[in-house]
Amino acid sequence: MAGRGRGRGGSNLSFTHDQLQALGIARGDNTSQVLIPPPLFPKLEAKPLPLTSDAATDYMLIVKDLFIEYLHESPAYVKRKTKTDGIERYSDKYKMLALDAKNNKVLDCVWANMPVELRPQAKRTQVSNRKRKFADQDAIDKRLLTLEKKENQDDTDETVDTAENEKAAKTQEVNDDEEIEDEQEEEMEMDDGTDYANNYFDNGEEYDEEDDNLDDGPVY
Amino acid sequence: MSHQLGRVVSAILQRYFGDIVQQVGSDLFTYGSKPIGMIVKTTGLARSLVIDSLRTLLKFDLATFEPSANELIADYKLIPDNVLLLIRYPRYLLQMKSKYGSEAELLVEELLQQATCSASVLLVTIATKYKDDKEKNITILKLKEMFISLVTAGYIQQAPVAELKEGSEVPTLVPVATIVPDIEIRPLIQAMSSGDTSELKDNIYWRVNYDRFHLDFRDEIMIKAITRRIDENAGELMRFLLEQMYLKSPAWAAESSPLCALELRERCRGLAAERPLLHQYVDQYLKVLEENGGGFVRRVGDSGGGQLCVRAGLAARELVLAALDHTVTERLGSKAARIFRLIRARKYIEEDDIQKNAMLVNKECKQLTYKLLEEHFISVQPMRKAASSGGLAKAVYLYHIKLHDVSQAAQELCYRSLHNVLRRARSTRTAHARLRDKLRRVRTIVHGMRLRGEPQRNIDDVEETLTPPELAVLQDVEKQLKQLSTAELELDRNLFLFKWYFMYPEK
Incomplete structure (x- = not known):
């Protein structure tokens, strides 16, 4: 009799007929197994109320x-930032x-x-402006011309000694000096920027910024 | 802080601020608080884009920051509740327009757009914008007066001020008490005529006080509820009670301190001409309000002609219950609603008793009960009986309603449908993006032609580039989008109710 305490012969694997009836399942109610997933958008059982519109x-x-x-x-x-798809x-x-x-x-x-860290850093747009000034053909020409003149004057200084020439050279020189000074000043201003431009501390965030290019693949 | 909330917040950010802010926002939502470097790493966005997004989030008060452990960089944190408020903005504006008129509406609208703004810049911008609008007749003087009255009424408050603590690089925002400003009009007019606002030296910043609006909404809901339950005079009485309550107790208190009925009577006497019935039957109205007002008002004493208190906490509870009843009815039908009400009335009830009392067919009743259980509208509490003579330990299952949990579940439902609505609108919009774009372009061209006074024939030619089938589709799309938008507003109303209920601790 051992092991036969409840039910006999594996009948406890499933419900008996009486038990099923107690649960409300009659004979033939057993539906076939559903093998497809439920619909993604099941139909609404009740129609929702209309929304107010006033x-x-x-x-x-x-x-x-x-x-x-x-x-x-x-x-x-x-x-x-806008990017093109390669077709102009x-x-x-x-x-x-x-x-x-x-x-x-x-x-x-x-x-x-x-x-x-969120404040706008002072942008160094001036730098590019300055570069363009030098790249300008006229500016280069002008500068070369003044230099050439200076050279010529040095040469002629020894031979010709007219007061007029000297005066002209002097004013030229003064002008040049001023120009150079101006530029230096400009440079100073630029480096200052605003308070926001100064990074007083190194928070270590730049540390892994260089790694960005690793995506391009290893270098063989 | 649920999964559904995260999805809604992400969808709202996408709708209002675009994909990149959405990415940053949902990243912050999932991870709590983190510094910029970490955001850059997890989202894979460029650092400048992350910075831009954070600026946007901070500007609109959708995120906060606090110094991290090393005091040098900041940790950012999303405020999901404020993101949800974005959907409520139109309601704020409606409130302003109906209560204070178009000047107040313009002020609040501009302030919502700017998030924080100094008073003088705000006034000058609005005044210049509507300078040529003869219909509205906006003058800077009127705007200024309206601004001051809005500040006095508490709809606009001072924005928190940054303070730099010693040894820290990150400012902390400290809220400041609002002082009604004294705005000089002359510099404003000068700035308006010169069109240059940079001259104005005004570093007191203002922003909209959402909480004040929410109080208004709460009062409106309570008054409307009483009006619908009893009548308009009772609603008016409720309004007086609420007005008195503001004077005596904190605005959001669950239960106000006792209010004197005598003062109410005086108020009503003042209105005798407009509401003779209210004046005549004020005592009866108070009695009805007490007994049949859903517990909004309670009599606490008889001294001084009667002491009353307003129970906002209970009102929220009642309204949430009503909303839940309605939800169950709409989702599972009136029979399920009957079971739901039965369980609520009995507090704890056995399954057999439900079947007996609900007057439903046994099988159907069981099915509906299980369905309610499945959708988290009711919960079950097993009670083990001690093993008695039979030898089998029998358990009793008691069904009951945990209001707090059910409200949470309902709130989740709201989040879910809000997300669905937003997603649906988005996909509709992208599916018809080309057509909508075309419509917009045709409209601008036609508008330009009208301004230039070109002949009607040419205008018709341009308008005909939109074929009738295209127009039909467009009309359909517009209708759909409008419906979805309305649904958003409606869902927000429900969310407001739940938020109000959760304000009071669970009993």
């Missing part, structure tokens, strides 16, 4: 759309101009309330 709701909808539109136009809507188009120039104009705007915030 003047107040309409007003709120309009206001909402306006607000979202405003945000999308403002620099708060962060976008990637005539319209690109204008599209890019319009987009970049939007991109370059900085969000208008109360900077004092922001952590230092």
Whole structure:
């Protein structure tokens, strides 16, 4: 009799007929196994109530759309810098101009309330301006000319000794000096930037920035 | 801080601020608080983009920051509740427009757009924007007066001020008490005529006080509930009670301190001309309000003509219960709602008793009970009986409603459907992006032509580039989007109710 305490011969694996009936399952109710997943969008059992629509709701909808539109136009809507797909188009120039104009705007915030790392760093746009000044053909020509003149004067100084010439040379020299001084001053100003430009500390974040290029693959 | 909340927050950020802010926002949501470097690492975005997104989030008060352990860099943290408020902005504006008129609406609208702004810049921007609008007739003087009255009423408050603690590089934002400002009008007019706002030296910043608006919404809900339950005079009485409550107890108190009925009577006497019935039957109205007002008002004493207190906490509970009843009815039908009400009335009830009392067919009753259980509207508490004579330990299963948990579940439902609505609107928008773009372009061209006074024939030509089938599709899409947008607003109403209920601790 051992092991035969409850039910006999493995009948305890499933419910008996009586038990099933007690649960409310009649004979033949047994549905076949479902092998497909349930539908992604099952049908609604009850139709939802209609939404209210009155003047107040309409007003709120309009206001909402306006607000979202405003945000999308403002620099708060962060976008990637525009990239081309490699195919040059005539319209690109204008599209890019319009987009970049939007991109370059900085969000208008109360900077004092922001952590230092979020404040706009003073951009070194002046540097590029200066470079262009030197790259300018006219400027180079002018400079070469003055230098040439100076050389000539040195040569002629010994032979010809007219007061006029000397005077002219002097003013030239003075001008040159001034120019050089100006440039030096400019350089000083540029390095100053604003307070925001100064990084007083090294927070160690730059440490792994160089790793960015690793994606290009190893160097063989 | 649930999964559903995260999905909603992410969808809202996408809708309002675009993909990149969304990425940063959901990253912050999942990880709690973290510094910029970590965000850059996990999102894989360029550092400048992350910085831009953080600026946006901080500007609109959707995130906060605090100095991290080394005091040099900041840890950023998302505020999901404030992100959800973005959907409520139109309601704030409606409130302003209906209560204070269009000047207040313009002020709040501009302030919501700017997030924080100094008073003078705010006034000058609005005044210049509507300078040529003869209809609205906006003058800077009127705006200034409205601004001051809004500040006095508490709808606008001073933004927190940054303070730099010693040894720390990261500022901490400290809230400051709002002082009603004294704005000089002359520099504003000068700035307006010169069109240059940089001259204005005004470093007191303002922002919208959401909490004040929420109080208004709460009062409105309570007054409306009483009005619908009893009548308009009772609603008016409720308004007086709430007004008195503001004077005597903290605004969000679950139960106000006792209010004197005598003062109420005086108020009503003042209104005798407008509401003669209220004046005549004020005592009866108070009695009805007490006995049949859903427990919003309770009599606490009889001295001084009767002492009453307003029970906002209980009101929130009652309203949430009503909302839940409604939800069950709409989702599972009226029979399920009957079972739900039965369980609520009995507090704890056995399954057999449900079948007996609900007057439903046994099988159906069981099915509905299980369905309610499955959707988390009810919960079950097993009670083990001590093994008695039979030898079998029999358990009794008691069904009951844990209101707090059920409300949580319902709130999750709201989040889920809000997310669904946003996603659906987004996919509709992207699917018809080309057509909508075309419509917009045609409209701008036509508008330009009208301004230039070109002949109607040319305008028609341009308008005809949109074919009738295209127009039909567009109309359909617009209708869908409008419906989805309305659904957002409705869901937000429910969310407000739940938030209000959760403000009071569970009993």
